[in-house]
Amino acid sequence: MYRTHTCGELRIADAGKQVTLAGWVQRSRKMGGMTFVDVRDRYGITQIVFNSESDAALNDAAAKLGREFVIQVTGLVRERESKNKNIPTGDIEIIAQQLNVLNESATPPFTIEDDTDGGDDLRMKYRYLDLRRAAVRKNLELRHDICQKIRTYLSDLKFLEVETPVLIGSTPEGARDFVVPSRMNPGQFYALPQSPQTLKQLLMVAGFDRYFQIVKCFRDEDLRADRQPEFTQIDCEMSFIEQEDILNVFEGLMKTLFREVKGIDFNEPFLRMTWQDAMKYYGSDKPDLRFGMKFVEIKDIMQGHGFSVFDGAEYIGAICAKGAAHYTRKQLDALTDFVKRPQIGAKGLVYARVEADGSVKSSVDKFYDQASLQSLKERMQAEAGDLILIICGPNAMKARKQLCELRLEMGNQLGLRDKNKYACLWVIDFPMYEWSEEENRLMAMHHPFTSPKPEDYGLLDSDPASVRANAYDMVINGVEVGGGSIRIHDAVLQAKIFKILGFTPEKAQQQFGFLMNAFKFGAPPHGGLAFGLDRLVSLFAGLDSIRDCIAFPKNNAGRDVMLDAPAPLDQKQLDELELAVLAKDVK
Ligand code: ASP
Secondary structure, three states: OOOOOOOOOOOHHHOOOEEEEEEEEEEEEEEOOEEEEEEEEOOEEEEEEEEOOOOHHHHHHHHOOOOOOEEEEEEEEEEOOOOOOOOOOOOEEEEEEEEEEEEOOOOOOOOOOOOOOOOHHHHHHOHHHHOOOHHHHHHHHHHHHHHHHHHHHHHHOOOEEOOOOOOEOOOOOOOOOOEEEEOOOOOEEEEOOOOOHHHHHHHHHOOOOEEEEEEEEEOOOOOOOOOOOEEEEEEEEEEOOOHHHHHHHHHHHHHHHHHHHHOOOOOOOOEEEEHHHHHHHHOOOOOOOOOOOOOEEOHHHHOOOOOHHHHOOOEEEEEEEOOOOOOOHHHHHHHHHHHHOOOOOOOOOEEEEEOOOOOEEEOOHHHOOHHHHHHHHHHOOOOOOOEEEEEEEOOHHHHHHHHHHHHHHHHHHOOOOOOOOOOEEEEEOOEOEEEEOOOOEEEEOOOOOEOEOHHHOOHHHHOHHHOEEOEEEEEEOOEEEEEEEEEOOOHHHHHHHHHHOOOOHHHHHHHHHHHHHHHOOOOOOEEEEEEEHHHHHHHHHOOOOHHHHOOOOOOOOOOEOOOOEOOOOOHHHHHHHOOOOOOOOOO
16 A cells, blocks of 8 residues: 555554555755655645654665656654644654655756746746646636536536537637648638537537536637636526526625635625616726726816817716725826826826815816815715826726726725625626627627527617617626627527628528527527536636646647647658648747
C-alpha cells in the first residue's frame, strides 16, 4: 500500500498509530539533531520529524531531501508540542521510521506557497507546479463543487445532459469562429461551436424537453483582458415554457448554489429591471447594484444659465457620492483625468460639493447662483458632506456609459464594491436589434433565434429598432453571469427575422436551412439560457481573473505558454490538408 492516509487527514485521535504517507516535500528545516519535513498532497500538509539520535542514517537521508521531492514516509503519529493552529493537521506530527524517495525534483522555478514569488508568465509556463499551490487548487475544487451541484439541481428537475458535437459548421452571425480544416474534404472547414445554440434547439424539436450541458465554447474574439478564446458554459434549454418559468428555474439554481456553496440565503426574489431602466439609471446592461449612485437627469436645471458646455448637451446626468465632499482638488482632477481617458471619452467632469452648512460649491459657480445649485441639491437628494458629479454629452447613450464608468470608479474608491456582498438581478426586455456601425446594418442584440415580444410584432416592419425581445440576462455584482431568451419556433417568423437582419432568403437557407426545416416538423415552444461557468466560479471565489479558476488557461494574447500554442504546422501536415500559409511573419 502506497499510503494509509492522505497528508490532510491525521488528527490528535490518531496519535499512536503507525501510518504511511506519500507526497511532495513542501519544505524541510534542520534544528539541532532533528530534521522537520512538511509533506504535502492535494489534501493538506503534515509535519514529519526525523531524529538523528534514534536513527542517524534516516536523518541523513532526510537532510538530503530537496523541495518537491516525492517521498513515502512511514512513522508513528504523536501529539505535537508546539501546535500549528493554521492547519488542520497542526496538532500532530509523525516520527519517521522509514523514508523512501519516490522521485527527485529539480529546484522549482518559483516557490510553491500561497504567496508565491513567481510572476504570471512563469506560473503559466509551469502551470502544473502552480496547480500544486493550495490557493489555485482550491479554485478548481470549488469549480468541481459548483458543477456537481448544478448537475444535481438540474437532474432533479429532469434535465438531461446531452453532448453536442464540437466539429460543426461555421455560422458567421455573432463572433468570429475558430475553424478546423478537413483533410478528407480538401478546402473545407469545420468550425468550433461559439455555443451549442442551434443544436440545443434541435434537441427541443427532437422532444428532449429539458437539456443541459457543461460545455466548451470557442470564440475568436479580439483580445481583451480576462477573456479566454475557449470557455465553459452551462448551457440549458426547455420546452413548453414561458419566460417566467425559465427565470424561476434558474433563479432557483443560483439561490441553491449560493446557499450550498457560500452559505448565503436569498429569501427575496431577484430584482428585475428592464434593459431601458438599466441603461437610464446605470448606463449599463449589467449594473452593479451593490451600491446606489443611481443616475439623475438634471438637464432642465442646468441648462439656460450661460454655461455653453451644458447648454449644447443632449444629456446631462449626475450621481451623488454620499459623504465624498472631502474629495480634494487633486482627487477631483484625477477623476476628471479618469473620465477623459480615451477608453471613456468624456470631455470633462463638473462637480458640486454640499458644504457642512448646506450651501453648494461647484466647479461652475460663476454660471449658477445658489438658488439653482440648491435645486440641484434637492433633485439629487444630496445632504451636507455629499459630492455631486456631473457628466454631459451630445449623445445620451455615450454620456450614460461615461457616467457608468465614473459611478463604478467611485464605487471602488469609496469601498462600496465589497467582494463578500452579492447583488443579483435579472435584466429583461432587451432590444431585439442594435445598429452596427461596422456592418452598417441591424444586428441581433442577443442572437437571431431570439423571439420578439408578441406585443411588439407590429413594429417589426415599421420600426424594428424599437422592438423588444423576450431576452434576459442574470447579473451579479456588475457581471453578466448568464443570459438567454425565448426562441422563435415558427419557420415563417424565423425567416422574417433573418430578412430584417439583411439575409437574402438564399443566404438564410444556406446557413440556417437545417433549423428552419426542423421548425416545419412540429417545433415546440422553447427557450433557455447559458451561464458562463468561468465567470461564475470567479465570482464565488472572489477572484480578479477568470484564469485562476481554469486549469490550463491561455494568456491575454490567446497563447498557451506551457504548450507553446498556437504554432506553425509542419509542411507535411499542410500538404495533407492541401493548405498553403500566406501569413508573412510566422515566427
Ligand atoms: N447561446 C446563448 C449564448 O451563448 C445563450 C442562450 O441564448 O441560451 O449567449
